[in-house]
Amino acid sequence: MFRLIIFSIFILSSVILSAQPARFIAKEKTSTYTIGDRKIVVKVISFGKHTRTVLINLHHNENTSLEAARQVLEQKGGLLIYIENDGERFIEFPQRGRFFKFDPNRMFSDAGIKMNLEARDELSTADGIKTVKKFARSIRSKIPSSATAVIALHNNDDGNLTVASYLPGGDYAREASFVHQQKEHDPDNFFFTTDLLVYKKIRAAKYNVILQHNKRATDDGSLSVYYGHRKARYINVEAELGQLEQQQQMLNTLFNLLRK
Numbered sequence: 001m002f003r004l005i006i007f008s009i010f011i012l013s014s015v016i017l018s019a020q021p022a023r024f025i026a027k028e029k030t031s032t033y034t035i036g037d038r039k040i041v042v043k044v045i046s047f048g049k050h051t052r053t054v055l056i057n058l059h060h061n062e063n064t065s066l067e068a069a070r071q072v073l074e075q076k077g078g079l080l081i082y083i084e085n086d087g088e089r090f091i092e093f094p095q096r097g098r099f100f101k102f103d104p105n106r107m108f109s110d111a112g113i114k115m116n117l118e119a120r121d122e123l124s125t126a127d128g129i130k131t132v133k134k135f136a137r138s139i140r141s142k143i144p145s146s147a148t149a150v151i152a153l154h155n156n157d158d159g160n161l162t163v164a165s166y167l168p169g170g171d172y173a174r175e176a177s178f179v180h181q182q183k184e185h186d187p188d189n190f191f192f193t194t195d196l197l198v199y200k201k202i203r204a205a206k207y208n209v210i211l212q213h214n215k216r217a218t219d220d221g222s223l224s225v226y227y228g229h230r231k232a233r234y235i236n237v238e239a240e241l242g243q244l245e246q247q248q249q250m251l252n253t254l255f256n257l258l259r260k
Contacts, residue, residue: 022074024048031142035135036095036128041084044142045070048077051144053258055251057082057153058104058139058223059089064239065153068247076255081142082153090120093131100128105152105222107136112221149198149233149258151251152223155241162187163208177213182206188240189250194228198235201257207250 024047031042053076055069060083069080083104085091092101099122106116113132117124143150156162164187166176180203181187190208193199199211214228227234235254239247 020075024050024074024077026070026074031138033135033138035091036093036100036131038093040091040135042139042142043080043082043084045073045080047073047080050077051079051146052148053078053151053255054143054147054149055080055151055153056139056143056223059083059154060085061087061089062153062155062241063087064155064241064244065237065247068239068244068251069153072248072251072255076252078255079144079147081139083139095127095131098122098125098128100131102132104135104139107132107221108140108223108226109219109221111219112225116221149235150223150227151254152234152236154236154238155247156188156238158188158240160188161238163190163210166192166210175213175217176210178211180207180209182208186240186243186246188238189243189246190238191250191254192224192236192238194224194232194234198233198257201260202254205253205257207253 027046029044033040033042055073055078057066057069066082073080089103090101091104100117101120101122102116106112110133113129114124117128163179163181164170165172166179167173178199185208187208190210191202192210192212194212194214196211199209202209212224212228217225217228219225224234224236237247237250237254239250
């Protein structure tokens, strides 16, 4: 009986929190871009006038992160940018009789674009590279100069990518300067940042967190490497797909830490 009462209280509390009226009303702007012979929609949603904190979702199949962001921004305020891509990770487009496919989180450097198109088993023609590069510039132009932090929204599959992937011996160990693993948290749920101060704050808050090695990081065209090279504050909030409450909690914690 005692356990049942506690569980009921927890559920009721969750419902009350999720049912809180929005403090900030969403205002949406839609832009349509031509990529080869295809149209892609990019949406920018402002929650209030606060544009210093920008959240961006590049993979349309990672929808838990998008829902978590909306719910947090309704209470905290900020800017949300995301690509609509039929619920897919990769963007596909025909151009001049050829067919291309690329990861939109691998398009923020020339080397990354070329590697990305080649990795999709397509010959990366000059036209293809130019098309993807133009789209990347369009996405970056959506991020206001007033932004003091860019927060990327990502989801992963259980065990596919974890904080342990960045520890010594892990697949991505060379990409990290420091790694903090908090045992009580799901290893699939972690922060990844370019900023040492942010790393220290998240570590002190007892979450899984990785500090990117900005000088040694592989130039794969990712947004983290783009901002790392520019010594700008970038944080990826990575959580297992479907873990909505956990990702909301991570985002809420991050907002509070950034605004201290």
